[in-house]
Amino acid sequence: MTTSVQIENLSKRYRLGLTHTTSVRDLANGFAGRLIRRKPDTDHQPSERKGDHFWALKDINFSIREGDTVGIIGRNGAGKSTLLKILSRITSPTTGRVELNGRVASLLEVGTGFHPELTGRENLYLNGTILGMTRAEVNRQFDAIVSFAGVEKFIDTPVKRYSSGMKVRLGFAVAAHLDPEILIVDEVLAVGDLDFQRKCLGKMDDVAKSGRTIIFVSHNMAAVSQLCKTGVVLSGGTTDGVMPISEAIDTYIRQSSVSQKDGLFLIDRDEAGSIIREISVQQSGANTGVIRHDQNFDVEFSLQLPPEIGPTKLSIAVCDRFQKKIFTAITDLAGSRNDAFDPRPVRTLNVRGRFLMPGNYSIVAGLLDSRGAILDQHHHVCPFRIENVGDDPILSGGGDYGVVFGEHEWLAPSPTSC
C-alpha cells in the first residue's frame, strides 16, 4: 500500500506574547542595524531569546498509509490543532517536512465563510468553493448536500435566520460531499444533535470504506475507536507514532490521569485526626483517574487507626456527577482488643467492568463505630472518570443512558395463545 501522509522531523514553534507586534523598536533596531552594516547582536535578538518560545510540536515523525483512518488524540494543548493546521497547509512548520499524496480537504470548522446575509444556497456555493470544490462540482452535488443537511425548505432563506443546528448541518453536509483523497476532520462532531452526529460518523465511515485516508481528531474516545483503526497520541507536542487504536486509547488514558491528579485522595502525613489516609483508584495495577469502562477496576482505602479503638466499619459510596450515591459498600475492621487488629489496614474494593456507565464519579468514605457514630468522613473525594472505549452497543448513540449498565436480560417472547 502506498503512503498517503509522510511526516518527517516536524516541529512548530510559536512566539509567546503578542505575536503580531514586532514592536516598532525592534523593527527600528533591526533596520538601523542593517543600515550601519552591523551584524545583529545574537544575544539580544528578541526572536532568539529563551522562554519567548513555545514548541507546539517537537520532532514529529510518522506516516499514514493510503486508506487508513487515523485518530489523533491527546489532551488540550498537546498539539493536535497545530498538527492539523500544518497538515491542512494553513500554517507552515518551523522545521521538518510534510508530504501529502492526493487532494486534501480539511474540516476544522463547520461553515467557514458563511455570510449571514446570504441565503443557504449562496452560502453553500461559497462554502463549497472555500473548501476547494469548483462551482461545477457543487452543482453536481447540490441536491445531495441539501437533502443530507435537511434544509430543503429553507435553502433560499438568509442564513442569519437559520437555527445554529441548521447551520452546522449545512456546513457539515458541504464538507461531507467533498471528494478528497485525504480528509482531515477536527472535533466537528461536538456540535449538532445526536442524530446528526450519528449521521456524520456514518458518512465518514462510508468515506473511509471507499479507500480514502481519514485523519480524525476528537476527545470522544467512543467515536475515535468506532471510526479509526489506528491512532496517534500527542502529548506535549511529541508522539510515539502510529499504533493500533486500542493501544493508542490506553496510552491516552494513562497519560491523562497522571497529569490531572484524579483518582487519588491523600491526607498529608502530618495532618492529624484523619483516620482514612489515602484513597486511590487503580486499573491494571496502576493508579489512574481515567478508567476503561469495559474492565474491572479497584478502589484502595488505606487507614491509620488510633491505638485504642473498638471494632469499626468502613462504609464507602460511589457517587455520580450530581453527587448522588449510586451504591454503598461496607467492610468490617477489627478493634484493638481483637487479635486480628491491624493499625494500618488496607481494603480494596473491586468494581466490575461494564458496571458504571461512562461519566464522572467521586467517592464518599466514612468510618463508623459499632453504635453507628461517625469517626471520620470524606465527601466526594478522589474524582475519577469512566471512559467509553467503544464497541458497546448500548453506548453507540453517545447520549445519557444513566449511571449503571444494569443487569438485565430480555426474555424470549412467549407464544401467545390468542
Add this chain to the structure above:
Amino acid sequence: MGTMLPDLREVWRYRDLLMLLAWRDISAKFRQSIIGYGWAIARPLLTAIIYTLVFHFFVRIDTAPIPYTIFAFAGLIPWMYFSNSLSLVTGSVVGGGGMLTKVYFPRLVLPLSTVAVGLIEVTLQLGVLGLLMVWYQYVPGIAILCLPLFVGVTLLTTLAFGIWLTALNVKYRDVAMAVPFLIQTWMYLCPIIYPSSVVPERFRAIYALNPMVGVIEGFRWCLIGSNPPDWTMMTISMVAMIVILLGGMFYFRKVETTFADII
C-alpha cells in the same frame, strides 16, 4: 521563479471561489443600503460637480475644449476605484482571518477578489460619464476602444499597491491606519483636478513614477481622447507599476505562510 512568486495556476483553480467572494462582497454591500447601487453613481458625480464649482469657477483651471466636469469625472473614475479598493484590499487578508485560520486556499484570492468588487462601480460610473457626454454633446474619439486595457491597468495598479499593503497590514496594523491619510495626500500627486500639463517639464519623469499618473492619463485619453498622453510618462508609470506588482507578489509569497499564525 516558481517558488518566488505565488502559484498563479493554483489561484486559477480557485477562480470560482474568487468570483464568489467578490460577488458575496458586492451583494452584501448593497443589500442593506436604501439607494443601493445609486451610491456608486452619486459619489463621483457629486464630487465632480463640487470640483467643477471649486476648481473651474473659483480657481479657474482651464481644460478647454473639454468641459471641466467631464475632465474631472474621467479622472475621478479610476481614482475613486483605486482609493476605495486600496482601503478594502489592505484589510482583505486580516478581514479574512476567520477563513485563513480554518481552511487552506491560495491567500492571493483575498486581495484579488477585493479588487474585483469595485469593477461594478466603475461600470456604472462609465455609464454616467456617457450620459454626461450626451448632456455636453461631447463625442469621444476612436481611442475609447483602449478603455478595457486601461481598466485592466487600473486594476493591476491597485493590486500592486494592495498586495504590499495587505501583507504588511497582517504584521503591522498601523498600515490600515495610514492608508486613508496616504490616499488623501496621494490624490494631489495625481492629475485629477488639474491636467498633467501644468507639471513643469523637468519634474515630469519623477512625477510619472507614481503609477496612478499613467493610469489616469491613459483613462482620460481613451475616454476623452483630445490630445494623446505623454508616452514617456506613460512608460515610466507602467514600469513603476510592474516593478511594484512583482515586488508585492514576491513579498506576499514570502509571508503568506505566516498569516495564519499572526492573525
